[in-house]
Amino acid sequence: MLPKQYRLKKKSAFKATYKVKNSSHSGGVTLFAGILKKDESPTKVGFVVSKKVHKRAVRRNRLKRLMRESYRIFLKNGDVGNSQKYLSLIFVGSENALEKSFAEISSSIHKLLMRL
């Protein structure tokens, strides 16, 4: 898990991020980026796996945890490209990503971060 100040929490913030419509896709993971930020507050990140992706909570939680963990490692190493210029990011997992390993998910997320 990420520390609290890095998490995207409010429903309105999620809606605002989706509204920007700046998205890209890689290996079953979709990244939505919000607006560019003006001050030095930390970039907030949300992770979403819909109930339509899979019925069982264990499978959905597993995918969310893998995405979260790989983002955390990139953030710790400073290997996140230009992503920290944005106010908010949302990673959305899809059906294709369910069966993938940590290494595959990690490389997908790295690609997405470099694209920004």
Added chain:
RNA sequence: UAAAGCAGCCGGAUAAUCGCACUUGAAAUUAUUUUGAGUGAGGAAAGUCCGUACAUCCAAGAACAGGCCGCCGGAGAAACUCCGGGCGAUGUGAGUCGGCGGAUAGUGCCACAGAAAUGUAGACUGCCAAUGGGCAAAAUGCCACAGGCGAUGGUGCAACGGUGAGUUAAGAGCUUCACCAGUGAUACCGGAAGGUAUCAGCUAGGUAAACCCCGGUCGGAUGCAAGAUUGAAUUGAAGGUUAAGGUUGUUCGCCAUCUUCAGACAAAUCGCUAGAGAUCAGGAGCAAUCCUGAUACCAGACAGAUGAUUAUCUAUAAACAGAAUACGGCUUACGGGCUGCUUUUUUAA
């Protein structure tokens, strides 16, 4: 040894690095940071099929309606719950399964087939010359008119207790006989369900997971997003202040500002986890379960915590699956492993 049955248990472990939630100690400092310690998903957390606690609102009396339950006894807060027993079904057996009151309270339905499908039925197909009657007069003769009978009928899930004998004109539970099924009465055994024995000719289908009858039982609704408290910006109403500010030169008024009340989106706190609880020991009981004592406090989030990587071990770590107010059940899913008892067949002793 093989094949089965039942009961119970486990549901990866250890170490390293990075990381999260809550509690708590310390330091810096004044709302955050750093650091130490502790705790951190299940046997089903699932499905949401039952039952409760708890909370708010309505009603607080009675009756009807309606729902639910349905062998007996016990346990339990209660339950579509559990334990023991009875009966029935099933299996070679250990065992397993059972929504298991009433069909003589009434109503409905029973396709097709069949003479007939519930009404103590017999129209039809049939059987009968014993009785009455007629014909005949040689008869152990003929006639189905009055009658007797319910055996016979290519049916059907089901045909008015079953099979076999005897009796008879023909026949029939006829009550005469043997064996069997049910029902009732009596006696005995049992705490009860029920069981055993004897006697009685008493024997009119099935369906109540069709309506229903009988007995028992039930305040209703909504669910922790229940509900309680706080509450910045802001909105409305009422009142006050001109000490300062804006609007014009001044006053009033308006803005502003202060107080009170009301409403209220985002939000915060409580509800929230010390319990019909957990572990261990002893006792009562066939058991479910109950009693006593000791020990420790053991998830509590709110975009929602247990993860990632590596190494070693056992059987290659690989099943079903993630708490959201709590508890008791039921049901369903599940790779693999362990323990105990029992049965059957064969072999050996």
Added chain:
RNA sequence: CGGGAUGUAGCGCAGCUUGGUAGCGCACCUCGCUUGGGACGAGGGGGUCGCACGUUCAAAUCGUGUCAUCCCGA
């Protein structure tokens, strides 16, 4: 977390109340009509009634369990 509904032929739906025969439209196949196709006419095939167990002589229909899909409320 709570509530409601639906699973029947390739597709869309009846039938379930009151249990005995599964039917309608489109689509499909064959034949006719036409120079050929379409339309039209005639005929035909196709369904473990989501799954399992039970009640009943008999179940798409009644009961219970289970699976899947969809919708609604906060």
